[in-house]
Amino acid sequence: MTIDSDALPATLRWASRLLHGQAVALGLVAAWLVWADLTATAADLPTALLVTAFAVGGAVALWALGSALARRRAGARAPAIVLQLMLLPVGWFMIQGGLGWLGVPLIALGLGVCALLVSTPTNRALGFD
Template identity: 75%
Template sequence: MTIDSDRNPTPLHWAVRLLRAEAVVLALVAAWLVWADLTAETTDLPSALLVTAFAFGGTAALWVLAGALNRRRAGARAPAIVLELMLLPVGWYMIQGGLGWLGLPLMALGLGVSALLVSPPTTRALGY
């Protein structure tokens, strides 16, 4: 019989922290997109608004999933992993576009958080 403490295991704790940090950074990007939408001289308004809404939606999704994982909700792990793995193609296209200094760390972040989410201590804490 194991006794489950109230404290999250270290890998889960760090996964939650990193997801929240990603949410904050994406919120800053979304705020910049709002500013860019308002100050652009010419733009395809529907496309600009769609990209901005997507950034805000991603921010909300990351924040909510981090909170659910912090409360040990097992159902939040798979969507969080999917969002993290979405950083792989984003990072790849950044590398292809000459932004390897940003693309490579994004890919490492996605793989790292995914690894934290599937680690044995996290798996046990989520009840799998």
């Protein structure tokens, strides 16, 4: 029996999977925004298109960072952490706005992925040890 020393550690594999999952979720939001932009009767079109472009860009960035981390690209860790930390104020304002059922899991997700990205096995896999 051989042991594959090049296998991704579970922490890095799960961080990559969660980033891909977030990319898919944000991509679905972006698709809904495209549909809303096309079917809206009266709206501020430049602002609507900017919000849609921001969602598409976020989905692409999350997917690219998840893929880069799966390929052990150390430079992808810092931007991924920044995107995860952006979930904290979003979740907090959702809690303040009465959407705690959504805000609390967003905060937990952001902190959880950050913890995975700074864990010892991830540090070793990315060459930070």
